């Protein structure tokens with residue numbers, strides 16, 4: 001069991017049938033050492049790819065993106081939520097349906113910070129239905145950039161996002177995969193040897 005998996009088992013709280021609350025170390029209070037380790041793990045997995053930018057969505061992905069970008073020695077860029085009039089047409093944008101909030105929102109990235117020359121690693125805290133990843137891929141494609149891979153802290157394996165992305169041949173690496181959350185009990189996927 002890696003450090004993130006241990007934390008999930010010790011401090012994760014199941015809300016309803018399919019939401020995992022990890023406010024103690026990821027989504028409100030941040031265990032900085034744990035996130036630093038995530039950056040190392042993503043670097044170890046994706047280090048042979050020509051990544052020159054780490055992309056995420058605000059807010060919870062930012063810390064993960066920063067530690068990952070630090071290891072690669074490249075900038076971290078976060079997509080902003082909501083469309084602001086003052087950015088005009090100088091943005092790439094996509095609509096994302098939020099599984100946790102039950103509403104759609106727009107994510108935007110300024111054209112200045114993503115170009116056709118970029119080789120992008122997308123990182124995020126959770127993968128559920130894959131809507132955020134889908135929105136980010138639309139933005140990457142609008143920019144003519146290349147998606148090199150996706151690094152996720154916690155994938156919920158009982159929701160379809162992971163399978164959809166892997167079926168499309170995307171290099172997806174999740175540090176922890178939760179396979180079940182029945183009656184508040186968390187079951188993690190065993191690692192392949």
Ligand code: 5GP
Pocket residue numbers: 018019020021022027057060097098099100124125126127128129130131132133156161
């Ligand atoms: P998706 O877009 O893959 O459906 O959902 C991923 C996004 O929704 C993540 O960026 C994350 O913020 C949020 N999310 C999805 N499931 C959970 C969950 O169980 N717990 C928390 N804290 N966030 C989640």
